[in-house]
Amino acid sequence: MISLRRRPRDLPLSRDASARFLPWLIAFMVYLAAIALASALAAQKIADRWDQDLSGRITIQVPHAALSDAGNPAESADIDALVDYLLEVPAVSGVDVLDRQRSAELVEPWLGDLAGQAELPIPQLITLELREDLSLPEGFEARIEALAPGAQVDDHQRWIGGLLDFAQSIQTVALLVVLLVGAAAVITVIFVTRTGLAIHRQMIELLHLIGARDRYVAAQFQGHAFRLGLGGGLIGLLAAVATLLGLERLVDRQPTALLPDLSLGYMDWALLLFLPLFTALVALLTARFTVLRTLARLT
Amino acid sequence: MVRFEDVYLRYGRGPDILQRLDFRLEPGSFHFLVGPSGAGKSSLLKLLYLGQRPSQGRISLFGRDVSKLDRDERALLRRRIGVIFQDFRLIAHLSVFENVALPLRISGEPEGRLRAKVEELLAWVGLADCINALPATLSGGQQQRIAIARAVISRPSLIVADEPTGNVDDRIAMRLMHLFVELHRSGTTVVIATHNESLVERIGKPALHLSGGSLYQPGGTPLPEEALDEEGPHSREVNP
Ligand SMILES: Nc1ncnc2c1ncn2[C@@H]1O[C@H](COP(=O)(O)OP(=O)(O)OP(=O)(O)O)[C@@H](O)[C@H]1O
Ligand SMILES: [Mg+2]
Numbered sequence: 001m002i003s004l005r006r007r008p009r010d011l012p013l014s015r016d017a018s019a020r021f022l023p024w025l026i027a028f029m030v031y032l033a034a035i036a037l038a039s040a041l042a043a044q045k046i047a048d049r050w051d052q053d054l055s056g057r058i059t060i061q062v063p064h065a066a067l068s069d070a071g072n073p074a075e076s077a078d079i080d081a082l083v084d085y086l087l088e089v090p091a092v093s094g095v096d097v098l099d100r101q102r103s104a105e106l107v108e109p110w111l112g113d114l115a116g117q118a119e120l121p122i123p124q125l126i127t128l129e130l131r132e133d134l135s136l137p138e139g140f141e142a143r144i145e146a147l148a149p150g151a152q153v154d155d156h157q158r159w160i161g162g163l164l165d166f167a168q169s170i171q172t173v174a175l176l177v178v179l180l181v182g183a184a185a186v187i188t189v190i191f192v193t194r195t196g197l198a199i200h201r202q203m204i205e206l207l208h209l210i211g212a213r214d215r216y217v218a219a220q221f222q223g224h225a226f227r228l229g230l231g232g233g234l235i236g237l238l239a240a241v242a243t244l245l246g247l248e249r250l251v252d253r254q255p256t257a258l259l260p261d262l263s264l265g266y267m268d269w270a271l272l273l274f275l276p277l278f279t280a281l282v283a284l285l286t287a288r289f290t291v292l293r294t295l296a297r298l299t
Numbered sequence: 300m301v302r303f304e305d306v307y308l309r310y311g312r313g314p315d316i317l318q319r320l321d322f323r324l325e326p327g328s329f330h331f332l333v334g335p336s337g338a339g340k341s342s343l344l345k346l347l348y349l350g351q352r353p354s355q356g357r358i359s360l361f362g363r364d365v366s367k368l369d370r371d372e373r374a375l376l377r378r379r380i381g382v383i384f385q386d387f388r389l390i391a392h393l394s395v396f397e398n399v400a401l402p403l404r405i406s407g408e409p410e411g412r413l414r415a416k417v418e419e420l421l422a423w424v425g426l427a428d429c430i431n432a433l434p435a436t437l438s439g440g441q442q443q444r445i446a447i448a449r450a451v452i453s454r455p456s457l458i459v460a461d462e463p464t465g466n467v468d469d470r471i472a473m474r475l476m477h478l479f480v481e482l483h484r485s486g487t488t489v490v491i492a493t494h495n496e497s498l499v500e501r502i503g504k505p506a507l508h509l510s511g512g513s514l515y516q517p518g519g520t521p522l523p524e525e526a527l528d529e530e531g532p533h534s535r536e537v538n539p
Binding site for chain 1: 348349350370371374375377378382388390392393397401402405406449453
């Protein structure tokens with residue numbers, strides 16, 4: 001179906017104006033599609049990571065003001081009582097009290113050196129690992145409130161839910177972009193093919209008179225479209241890869257706490273590399289279908 | 300081979316260009332089609348090579364009613380007809396080789412067999428040296444012969460030529476005519492439209508006279524069908 005012979009094509013399609021602008025148009029579309037796809041893949045990855053890290057965990061945050069000895073929380077009585085209580089809860093499999101040093105590290109990306117200073121009112125964080133098979137007892141939060149007034153219990157569900165929604169909407173938008181770009185590409189190829197049929201009407205009539213079937217004529221157009229699609233697709237992909245690698249570099253230089261690892265996996269890259277071929281095939285099929293349908297309407 | 304039954308042709312809503320065409324061409328026959336300019340010779344040939352549908356009447360080729368063919372069947376039928384167009388219709392951006400090889404390529408001949416066949420045909424029309432030339436670099440008479448080579452390369456059983464001697468002097472015209480006679484001898488049915496009546500006389504083959512859109516005998520009365528069957532005996536030598 002795809003002939004890559006070196007002999008000149010019967011129809012001089014490569015001299016049409018379309019041969020000059022179509023690859024760039026397709027390059028642009030593939031670029032957009034590749035970036036959109038990469039965003040979708042990255043969003044999926046981030047969502048997976050957060051979901052994995054945060055479910056099965058609860059963070060209790062005791063405000064600085066509630067601590068009896070703001071500078072040294074480990075000696076504070078109500079924190080100890082709180083930890084004792086937490087260790088008794090069957091559903092809790094682990095309790096981790098973050099000391100001041102680690103808390104300061106966590107906020108450092110935002111506050112810089114300031115974080116190390118003792119007078120900074122950093123809240124006390126306690127992370128709980130939960131067992132999946134058991135649920136928390138009735139009155140769990142009330143008990144915590146009693147032991148540490150003003151403490152916030154955060155099971156991250158709202159946060160995770162919001163993030164997952166966000167990731168999902170990024171994916172939906174990305175998919176929409178890919179679909180729209182694909183539709184635009186198909187319409188462009190249809191238009192270009194119809195124009196080609198009109199430009200070369202006389203020569204196509206000659207081919208028919210010599211005994212060419214419609215599919216012989218279609219083969220000329222589809223080969224042409226395939227090449228333009230592949231060429232444009234490769235250009236677009238190259239530009240997209242350059243952009244993504246640049247972005248990845250940029251992300252790598254940032255403090256890791258702010259942005260998760262955005263780099264794509266092998267499968268993601270493979271998917272992106274497949275884009276130009278996919279585009280070329282879509283162009284080929286579109287051209288073929290357009291020619292066959294248009295010619296079949298002739299008497 | 301060819302049968303026209305009460306065929307009419309008009310272009311769009313115009314007047315009838317051809318009327319009441321009713322004739323039969325036997326396999327292996329050789330006919331000229333003569334008549335003044337504008338008489339409708341090219342139009343009749345167009346009907347013959349399926350370049351145009353009649354507005355009325357029935358045309359049968361190789362025993363098949365052509366109005367009943369689908370697009371693919373028409374294509375296959377056309378491969379058995381070699382056409383030499385009045386304006387050659389060579390493809391300008393293709394070399395002589397590519398032009399002459401085109402019918403073979405279209406009918407799916409293996410690439411390896413093309414060269415030898417094209418060379419043979421070009422030698423036959425006396426243009427072996429021009430195989431790599433572009434049509435535009437050739438004279439009218441040379442292009443004419445390239446067009447002939449393209450028309451006959453796939454050994455069609457019917458050859459339709461529209462003014463194949465229109466652009467050449469009498470000497471070359473006679474040489475070209477002898478090519479057609481040669482094809483005819485090998486069993487091919489030949490129909491040649493021309494207004495060169497002296498050529499027709501010298502070749503000594505029957506002629507269909509077209510005037511005012513109808514066929515006439517030289518005498519003047521409309522031509523009865525049977526009169527065209529005189530070349531009948533040749534039908535035994537038709538190409539497979
Ligand atoms: N495609 C067309 N559309 C409309 N009219 C046409 C078309 N082709 C031919 N005609 C008309 O049909 C008539 C016959 O034309 P045709 O070309 O068949 O004549 P001809 O006998 O071949 O003439 P010539 O000897 O000059 O080649 C002419 O009046 C011409 O104007
Ligand atoms: Mg004519």
